Amino acid sequence: MKVAVFGPDRRVGVVHENTVVDINAAYAKYLAETTDTARPLVEAAAAVPAQLNAFIEEGARALEGARAALEYLTDQAQDARGVTGEQLRFALDEVKLHAPVEGASRILCALANFADHMQSAAENSQRADTEATLQRLLAGGPKFFIKDHRAVSASGDPLRYPARTERLDYEAEIAVVIGRAGRDIKGDDFASHVWGYTLFNDWSIRDNVAFGPDFAYSKNFDSSATVGPWIVVNEGQDLQDIPVECRVNGELRQSGNTSSMVHAFAALGEHLSRDTTLLPGDLIASGTPKGTAVDSTRQEADGSLPGTLFLKPGDVVEVSSALIGTIRNEVVKPTD
Template identity: 85%
Template sequence: MRSSRARALEATINRLLAGGPKFFVKDHRAVSASGDPLRYPARTQRLDYEAEVAVVIGKGGRDIKSDDFTSHVWGYTLFNDWSVRDNVSFGPDFAYSKNFDTSATIGPWIVVNEGIDPQDIPIECRVNGELRQSGNTHSMVHSFAALGEHLSRDTTLWPGDLIASGTPKGTAVDSSRQETDGSFPDTLFVKPGDVVEVSSTLIGTIRNEVVKPTG
């Protein structure tokens, strides 16, 4: 008999597959770089990391076909999709949980003209040196090409736009076991003082310390 966790995971995957790619938009004002302090939001007790790879658009376009998408890609970079996990669903508040100052860490640079297969990029995440995530873009639910085709329908993608991969298993939220009362412990979620590193052997490493804001 399969566990409830396995059934929940299968239901999540089926929901993500149904009806094409699901996405949200990160505010460009939320961007931070490797080495920048990550501002711990006052509204959360459960701040999570998400190690991702992002393609950087080099040639703009609209209604791009998936088999032509790579010609629009300039390069590849790393992306930490910091997320607030307190009482969040896939409803109207989802984008709110993804956007706050410093919540989109990218870098450490953009890798171009290296013959990289976008669907074979390894990615890892460490918290205080402990390996939390280890994956590869070949496991994406929807490929970068499929995402590019979907996102460019009736909407122009511009040079400098980023499309992120989504994250492998190992985030704090999917690694936390639900308590009998329905709550989730906050043990694995990051706190001020923690150092989070997202890395790929093909791209590099981004590193940020979580800090409590002073104002």
């Protein structure tokens, strides 16, 4: 099931055959037309909520209700109008899909989590201290940073080129979405806390990056976390076998798979949940494979990076997976 957030009211929808179905309203219709319930709208609000995090928290009941409503609407219903006559099904190209992240959900990002990415960066560095830093990042347990949830953007949103950089980079990633709250989660139990997975572009500033107190500054700016286009839920996919690619202006730059993560999602979940409760709707991003501009560019002796492969206004970046879909964004001028 592909669960999206759509429209001006940011309602939960299920993507089906190039349409998105308002699944809360569709479930109310299902109840009104197939049961003797006196208050279908009230029951639907409780069982199949219209807002994302409430829908996630409702767990199996919401997914089962969504599945029943979709089957009824597709195979049995006489029309595609809701209890109050509202439209239930919308063409994907007619509605705005928002990033499937709600409210204060945390975006927790793995750092230095693909060996080929880090090795390529080390090989392209002419500074011994840079290579030593990269090797330290690979050593030991998981490393992570936080993206501001208010910096989230959706597929189709323009990416305003940050005025403070001359080296803007892309990072194609997979993110898992937490479905069941947990603290001190054991790695072998982490999968039971995962609700689904989605695409993630970790836009990054690469000018004079230092892995210290200011590192988060290079990772956070308006629209710097593109998520979507939807969350794939409950399809039995091995989280450590999800492909991901990145294209810039149609040119393939990255092609990887979560099977190559240094620390698997289970290890990340165990690490991040120590003394901290992971909550429904939180995201954990995988880290990125080889092929970013920074790991593909030969560093000058003074530590500077030639700008050829870095993004510029007008570039179109697509992050995709055969198991999910595609998120696409155009980089625009800082003044746009």
